[in-house]
Amino acid sequence: MATSKDVAxxxxxxxxxxxxxxxxxxxxxxxxxxxxxxxxxxxxxxPNLVARSLKNSKSKIIGLITSDIDNDFYSVVTRVIESELKxxxxxxxxxxxxxxxxxxxxxxxxLSSSRADGIIFTPNSARHHLTIDKIKKQNIAxxxxxxRAYKDIDTVLVDDKKGTYIATNYLIQNGHTNxxxxxxxxxxxxxxxxxxxxxxxxxxxxxxxxxxxxxNILYFPYQTDLRMMITQQIxxxxxxxxxxxxxxxxxxxxxxCKEMKLSIxxxxxxxxxxxxxxxxxLDITTISQPIKDIGLIASRTLINRIEDQNVSNTPILSTxxxxxxxxxxxxxxxxxxxx
Amino acid sequence: MATSKDVAxxxxxxxxxxxxxxxxxxxxxxxxxxxxxxxxxxxxxxPNLVARSLKNSKSKIIGLITSDIDNDFYSVVTRVIESELKxxxxxxxxxxxxxxxxxxxxxxxxLSSSRADGIIFTPNSARHHLTIDKIKKQNIAxxxxxxRAYKDIDTVLVDDKKGTYIATNYLIQNGHTNxxxxxxxxxxxxxxxxxxxxxxxxxxxxxxxxxxxxxNILYFPYQTDLRMMITQQIxxxxxxxxxxxxxxxxxxxxxxCKEMKLSIxxxxxxxxxxxxxxxxxLDITTISQPIKDIGLIASRTLINRIEDQNVSNTPILSTxxxxxxxxxxxxxxxxxxxx
DNA sequence: TTGTAGGCGTTATCAA
DNA sequence: TTGATAACGCCTACAA
Numbered sequence: 001m002a003t004s005k006d007v008a009x010x011x012x013x014x015x016x017x018x019x020x021x022x023x024x025x026x027x028x029x030x031x032x033x034x035x036x037x038x039x040x041x042x043x044x045x046x047p048n049l050v051a052r053s054l055k056n057s058k059s060k061i062i063g064l065i066t067s068d069i070d071n072d073f074y075s076v077v078t079r080v081i082e083s084e085l086k087x088x089x090x091x092x093x094x095x096x097x098x099x100x101x102x103x104x105x106x107x108x109x110x111l112s113s114s115r116a117d118g119i120i121f122t123p124n125s126a127r128h129h130l131t132i133d134k135i136k137k138q139n140i141a142x143x144x145x146x147x148r149a150y151k152d153i154d155t156v157l158v159d160d161k162k163g164t165y166i167a168t169n170y171l172i173q174n175g176h177t178n179x180x181x182x183x184x185x186x187x188x189x190x191x192x193x194x195x196x197x198x199x200x201x202x203x204x205x206x207x208x209x210x211x212x213x214x215x216n217i218l219y220f221p222y223q224t225d226l227r228m229m230i231t232q233q234i235x236x237x238x239x240x241x242x243x244x245x246x247x248x249x250x251x252x253x254x255x256x257c258k259e260m261k262l263s264i265x266x267x268x269x270x271x272x273x274x275x276x277x278x279x280x281x282l283d284i285t286t287i288s289q290p291i292k293d294i295g296l297i298a299s300r301t302l303i304n305r306i307e308d309q310n311v312s313n314t315p316i317l318s319t320x321x322x323x324x325x326x327x328x329x330x331x332x333x334x335x336x337x338x339x
Numbered sequence: 340m341a342t343s344k345d346v347a348x349x350x351x352x353x354x355x356x357x358x359x360x361x362x363x364x365x366x367x368x369x370x371x372x373x374x375x376x377x378x379x380x381x382x383x384x385x386p387n388l389v390a391r392s393l394k395n396s397k398s399k400i401i402g403l404i405t406s407d408i409d410n411d412f413y414s415v416v417t418r419v420i421e422s423e424l425k426x427x428x429x430x431x432x433x434x435x436x437x438x439x440x441x442x443x444x445x446x447x448x449x450l451s452s453s454r455a456d457g458i459i460f461t462p463n464s465a466r467h468h469l470t471i472d473k474i475k476k477q478n479i480a481x482x483x484x485x486x487r488a489y490k491d492i493d494t495v496l497v498d499d500k501k502g503t504y505i506a507t508n509y510l511i512q513n514g515h516t517n518x519x520x521x522x523x524x525x526x527x528x529x530x531x532x533x534x535x536x537x538x539x540x541x542x543x544x545x546x547x548x549x550x551x552x553x554x555n556i557l558y559f560p561y562q563t564d565l566r567m568m569i570t571q572q573i574x575x576x577x578x579x580x581x582x583x584x585x586x587x588x589x590x591x592x593x594x595x596c597k598e599m600k601l602s603i604x605x606x607x608x609x610x611x612x613x614x615x616x617x618x619x620x621l622d623i624t625t626i627s628q629p630i631k632d633i634g635l636i637a638s639r640t641l642i643n644r645i646e647d648q649n650v651s652n653t654p655i656l657s658t659x660x661x662x663x664x665x666x667x668x669x670x671x672x673x674x675x676x677x678x
Numbered sequence: 679t680t681g682t683a684g685g686c687g688t689t690a691t692c693a694a
Numbered sequence: 695t696t697g698a699t700a701a702c703g704c705c706t707a708c709a710a
Contacts, residue, residue: 001477003703014681019705027679044473046452050392051703054686059389061432068418075414079407082433091449093400093432094421110430113385134383138340254620278617281593342687353697358689366695390687393702681710687702694697 002043011039022047053115062090062302063111065121067099072247072276073291074122077145080295081120088303090117101125101188108135116140118302123149125188141305145298147192154305154316156298160192160273163287163322165199167243167271170285170324175333176241176269177209180233181217182226182253183245193219196245226252231260234268240333241269247276254282265331275325283328290320341382350378361386392454401429401641402450404460406438411586411615412630413461416484419634420459427642429456440464440527447474455479457641462488464527480644484637486531493644493655495637499531499612502626502661504538506582506610509624509663514672515580515608516548519572520556521565521592522584532558535584565591570599573607579672580608586615593621604670614664622667629659 004018011018013032020028021036039045053059062085066074082092093116097103101124108131111119118141126149135142142153164181171179183196197217204211215237220226230252234242244250250272254264262268264284272279275288297318304311343357350357352375359367360375378384392398401424405413421431432455436442440463447470450458457480465488474481481492503520510518522535536556543550554576559565569591573581583589589611593603601607603623611618614627636657643650 004705005703015703016681016705017679020680023705029679032680044476046448048393048703049453050389050398051686052705053389054387054393054688055703055705057686072411072414075411075417078414078433079435082435086434091432091434091453093430094417095425095430096418096421109385114388114430137383251616251620258620277590278620281590281597281617281621344687354687355689355697355699356695358687359696362689368695371696387687390702391689393686393704394688394690396702679710682708684705684707686704689701691700692698694695 001048002040002045003048004045006043007036007040007045010043011035057115059115059117060090061093061114061116063093063095063107063114063116063119063121065095065097065104065107065111065119067097067122067124073274073289076291077295077298080292081299084296084299085303088299090303097122097124099124101127104128105131108132111135112138112140117306118142120145120298120302122146123189126150127188141302143298143302143305145294147189148317149189149192152315154301155318156294156301157317157319158289158294159319159321160195161199161202163199163273163289164196164243164245165203166322166324167287168200168203171241171243171269171271171330172203172207172209174269174330176330178237178239179216179241179243180237180239181243181245182230182249183217183219184249185219185221200243220249227256227259230256234260234262239268241271241330244270244272247272247274247279250274250279250284254284265329269330271324271330273322275323279325280327285327285329286325288323288325290322293320340387341379341384342387343384345382346375346379346384349382350374358386396454398454398456399429400432400453400455402432402434402446402453402455402458402460404434404436404443404446404450404458406436406461406463412613412628415630416634416637419631420638423635423638424642427638429642436461436463438463440466443467444470447471450474451477451479456645457481459484459637459641461485462528465489466527480641482637482641482644484633486528487656488528488531491654493640494657495633495640496656496658497628497633498658498660499534500538500541502538502612502628503535503582503584504542505661505663506626507539507542510580510582510608510610510669511542511546511548513608513669515669517576517578518555518580518582519576519578520582520584521569521588522556522558523588524558524560539582559588566595566598569595573599573601578607580610580669583609583611586611586613586618589613589618589623593623604668608669610669612661614662618664619666624666624668625664627662627664629661632659 004015007018008015013036017032018036021033064081068074085092095107104124105128112135120143122145132150144153145156148155148157181200185193218233242253244253253270257264257268264270271285273287275286279286301316343354346357347354356371357375360372403420407413424431434446443463444467451474459482461484471489483492484495487494487496520539524532557572581592583592592609596603596607603609610624612626614625618625640655
């Protein structure tokens with residue numbers, strides 16, 4: 001592979017002139033620049049970005065650590081981040097953790113060693129404070145997305161509490177009081193675990209409705225086939241409505257309903273988190289996460305930290321609001337009684 | 340950030356000893372190694388992978404260029420590739436082209452400049468032979484996936500012709516002869532464009548059934564809302580069955596059927612390419628692409644090229660077979676006539 | 679405006 | 695087994 005030295009030799013100039021030609025440096029004459037560019041073309045030369053990174057201590061690479069890229073949620077957010085970062089002149093190195101805190105640590109360390117300019121990640125725990133501190137000292141920018149494990153770094157969150165709140169309220173307004181909430185243990189982050197249940201409970205409290213938390217809220221471990229557990233719980237408490245805390249849970253709920261020959265919304269009402277593509281095909285009412293905004297804000301917050309020296313030192317917390325997308329998976333128990 | 344020099348100073352050894360300690364070099368005593376590791380820990384030192392890359396001319400980074408990461412197909416394959424590459428000691432840099440040949444070129448050049456060790460990509464055209472040659476000369480391994488634009492590099496393909504062939508055959512066996520095939524122009528690659536139609540035509544030919552290609556095969560441009568066009572074609576030729584060439588086309592077909600109040604499979608039969616998650620929820624019969632195998636084989640072929648000097652020079656072509664996943668979206672016109 | 683030279687943090691070669 | 699030193703390819707003072 002040709003180097004700047006080769007180009008310099010061919011163009012009869014010095015290596016610094018070659019360097020200048022490739023960085024739109026103003027201290028170079030048009031003539032020289034053209035000469036260099038011509039020689040470079042002849043040799044098929046492009047600047048070696050690895051060498052440039054070493055010299056500049058800037059890699060123009062951002063690491064993205066998610067738990068699970070083939071979850072629709074993460075693949076869409078990955079897409080958004082990739083294209084926004086490209087626009088801003090950065091490239092994206094991805095890695096997944098499968099919700100494992102150890103893998104998360106490995107990935108963080110790898111990105112730290114790779115001298116990434118920044119990292120966007122979805123923490124599974126708050127255990128890696130030491131590593132996070134090390135990374136901050138290295139001057140690598142950090143943004144945590146979707147979960148807030150560390151108080152001292154920039155965060156992009158979705159207000160999950162509000163999500164369950166509006167879903168629950170909507171169900172109550174339609175006459176449902178026996179509502180099964182299915183959610184994930186999700187992570188070790190205490191806050192994150194409680195967001196969804198708390199909105200649910202608040203809605204009940206505000207209407208002075210009684211609620212048996214132990215029966216009506218079910219916490220799932222990560223990524224197993226949940227159908228058995230869902231079936232049992234439905235049989236046990238006979239809910240009139242279900243709130244599925246993620247799209248994967250929602251998928252299993254729909255499968256279970258099919259197996260149990262429960263038609264939606266006639267026999268049971270369903271609201272699902274994440275407005276994935278197939279929700280509209282099945283006419284499922286959803287809590288829509290503003291995925292695009294999450295990706296955009298995460299990218300921009302990160303790049304601001306990297307490029308803008310003047311940005312305030314205090315961590316920025318951006319909280320985005322979910323939306324209720326009304327379709328046809330919730331039955332109105334009031335009007336149907338009248339019939 | 341601490342460097343090997345700092346560690347060397349603290350441990351009272353030379354930088355070469357530090358380097359050896361971190362590379363499991365055998366020419367180092369246990370004692371020295373421990374001393375170095377302790378010093379490194381104290382300083383929070385990790386080897387700078389950028390410097391290592393420069394020195395070794397090996398970045399341990401693989402570039403993946405796909406057209407569209409939020410298509411289910413690509414996000415699953417990305418996931419598989421990421422985890423396989425991690426297992427093999429490589430990291431994944433992703434970029435998308437939106438099916439644009441120009442963006443593809445930019446991405447190839449960027450990866451070339453970044454000195455990636457290898458590239459897996461889904462070519463949109465065969466236009467970039469010069470760049471491909473340059474990259475090969477650079478000793479960057481290349482694998483093209485899903486489309487075969489260049490004859491001289493390793494390829495992982497799915498036998499799309501066979502896919503439409505078995506789908507069409509199955510429909511014919513169920514009494515369908517007016518079948519609408521919806522497929523993409525997809526790319527400028529002449530071969531790729533014709534795979535799906537050719538299997539379809541072959542099935543008709545083998546049964547000596549007549550076929551009006553101009554009416555029964557519809558080519559779509561990339562990523563637009565196809566519903567209008569689908570609706571018109573259904574009204575025009577009144578097919579008894581539809582084959583959707585991709586999951587995004589399938590999604591639009593299902594939406595159209597809803598809008599037109601055509602129930603599947605009662606009023607119209609549907610088979611769709613790509614066995615995405617939601618296909619089972621809607622009971623759609625699909626042509627399943629062996630996505631995991633594609634990702635695994637692409638990764639392994641690439642890493643073999645990189646690490647195994649002895650691998651044969653002739654390009655490897657791996658063709659994977661699709662499967663018909665039977666569900667309940669095709670009506671048997673023979674048995675239903677009898678009723 | 680252009681060229682020279684030193685250094686970014688590693689690793690590899692060679693000598694000790 | 696260890697240490698000194700010269701690359702890897704680029705950028706940036708500084709000198710010309």
